[in-house]
Amino acid sequence: MFISAPLGTRLVLCCLLSVLFLSACADPQNPQTVAPADSAEEGPVTVELRDDDGRYQLYVDGEPFFIKGAGLEFGSVERLAERGGNSFRTWRTDNGRDTGQEVLDRAYANGLYVTMGLEIAREREGQGRGVFGFDYDDEEAVAEQLERVRAEVMELKDHPALIIWGIGNELNLGATNPAVWDAVNEISEMIHEVDPNHLTTTMLAGIGPELAADIEERAPDLDFVSVQFYADIENLPQRLDEAGYDGPYVVTEWGATGHWEVPKTAWGAPIENTSSVKADLYRSRYENAIISDTTQGLGSYVFLWGQKQERTPTWYGMFMPTGEKTESVDVMQYLWTGEWPENRAPRIERPTLDGQTATDDVTLQPGQAVPAEVSVTDPEGNALRYAWEVREESKAQTEGGDDEEVPALIDGAVAPTDAAQVTVTAPTEPGAYRLFVNVYDGHNSAAHANIPFYVEE
Numbered sequence: 337m338f339i340s341a342p343l344g345t346r347l348v349l350c351c352l353l354s355v356l357f358l359s360a361c362a363d364p365q366n367p368q369t370v371a372p373a374d375s376a377e378e379g380p381v382t383v384e385l386r387d388d389d390g391r392y393q394l395y396v397d398g399e400p401f402f403i404k405g406a407g408l409e410f411g412s413v414e415r416l417a418e419r420g421g422n423s424f425r426t427w428r429t430d431n432g433r434d435t436g437q438e439v440l441d442r443a444y445a446n447g448l449y450v451t452m453g454l455e456i457a458r459e460r461e462g463q464g465r466g467v468f469g470f471d472y473d474d475e476e477a478v479a480e481q482l483e484r485v486r487a488e489v490m491e492l493k494d495h496p497a498l499i500i501w502g503i504g505n506e507l508n509l510g511a512t513n514p515a516v517w518d519a520v521n522e523i524s525e526m527i528h529e530v531d532p533n534h535l536t537t538t539m540l541a542g543i544g545p546e547l548a549a550d551i552e553e554r555a556p557d558l559d560f561v562s563v564q565f566y567a568d569i570e571n572l573p574q575r576l577d578e579a580g581y582d583g584p585y586v587v588t589e590w591g592a593t594g595h596w597e598v599p600k601t602a603w604g605a606p607i608e609n610t611s612s613v614k615a616d617l618y619r620s621r622y623e624n625a626i627i628s629d630t631t632q633g634l635g636s637y638v639f640l641w642g643q644k645q646e647r648t649p650t651w652y653g654m655f656m657p658t659g660e661k662t663e664s665v666d667v668m669q670y671l672w673t674g675e676w677p678e679n680r681a682p683r684i685e686r687p688t689l690d691g692q693t694a695t696d697d698v699t700l701q702p703g704q705a706v707p708a709e710v711s712v713t714d715p716e717g718n719a720l721r722y723a724w725e726v727r728e729e730s731k732a733q734t735e736g737g738d739d740e741e742v743p744a745l746i747d748g749a750v751a752p753t754d755a756a757q758v759t760v761t762a763p764t765e766p767g768a769y770r771l772f773v774n775v776y777d778g779h780n781s782a783a784h785a786n787i788p789f790y791v792e793e
Contacts, residue, residue: 401635421448517553601697618671706760
């Protein structure tokens with residue numbers, strides 16, 4: 337379904353935000369994207385999806401709009417705007433800290449548009465926020481969910497920072513009942529009935545022929561689909577072709593290589609890339625898989641503009657737990673604006689433990705003391721501060737980004753901690769552990785790396 341409604345008049349953009357996005361131009365991938373300055377005085381923007389001579393294109397109030405965004409829940413909206421992003425997506429209307437209204441207001445104040453997530457129950461089992469183990473054959477429960485979502489849409493539909501409704505996240509993951517797409521279609525129809533100004537989509541974990549056929553048959557009211565890939569984003573054109581999907585799409589999650597996609601140690605610990613390897617992959621994946629598609633692609637939301645624990649505290653977040661940016665943020669600024677930041681994050685090489693790297697399956701004896709070192713360079717030559725620590729290996733078996741506990745810290749395992757070369761003393765308890773090194777440049781930038789190891793009986 338394509339929405340075409342009369343365009344509303346807009347107030348003059350505030351001077352500060354106009355300057356911030358001065359580099360925007362008529363190029364659909366670099367459009368002007370600044371929202372008006374006072375949301376209380378403005379109505380909703382009108383969002384359209386057009387087929388321009390075989391090329392799908394988003395329009396916001398009649399202006400071409402290419403999404404240069406990030407997945408953001410608790411990250412800094414202000415820093416996203418400063419780095420050249422023009423939009424962010426959420427996973428729900430109320431994240432437990434900020435209401436949907438507050439999220440949209442903050443986006444609006446910073447000249448950003450929002451793809452607002454709607455929490456939809458999942459068939460699979462899981463843990464964390466939301467409903468799991470949902471039965472889509474339960475008509476009463478499905479109807480209750482529809483009314484709950486209706487209330488959320490009615491509350492936020494007229495906000496000028498809103499552009500798209502995201503109906504659920506990876507509802508196909510671990511699911512077998514295609515009736516979920518009937519429910520998604522019903523929600524989309526409800527949204528289009530009460531909100532003629534905005535588009536609808538649903539976020540899919542990958543895409544294949546059967547899934548694409550189910551969406552086409554059961555959820556035709558969606559304006560477009562959204563797909564989520566990690567290392568496999570490099571095969572996006574092939575995946576779309578295999579699925580037989582030739583319509584418009586947004587990549588709503590992509591970034592670091594997934595913990596299920598990397599090599600593992602002999603004891604099953606996934607080997608995480610360094611922050612520098614990740615940054616290099618962010619750039620190549622964006623250039624080769626996202627902006628290269630000028631026909632179907634509407635833009636993307638990189639994951640994650642913030643920080644979270646998922647197998648490690650650094651695997652998916654583009655920021656450190658203490659808030660410093662990593663090299664991936666610098667790369668995205670360059671990709672979005674064509675300019676590098678004045679201060680760039682340090683570059684880090686893979687660390688060694690007892691002269692070995694992560695791929696060597698490092699094993700130690702209880703209480704054994706061995707050397708560890710890492711090589712780091714800073715583009716500006718800033719003095720670097722090192723922080724080493726040992727933690728237990730995560731035992732989490734969750735999927736789909738479900739909540740995880742941060743693994744326990746092993747006190748006193750590294751000495752000294754602020755140096756490029758240190759001594760690591762293996763824990764006395766046998767088992768799987770991981771050595772982390774975080775390096776800070778003193779100017780709000782950092783690099784990180786880690787190496788799993790095993791303490792033998």
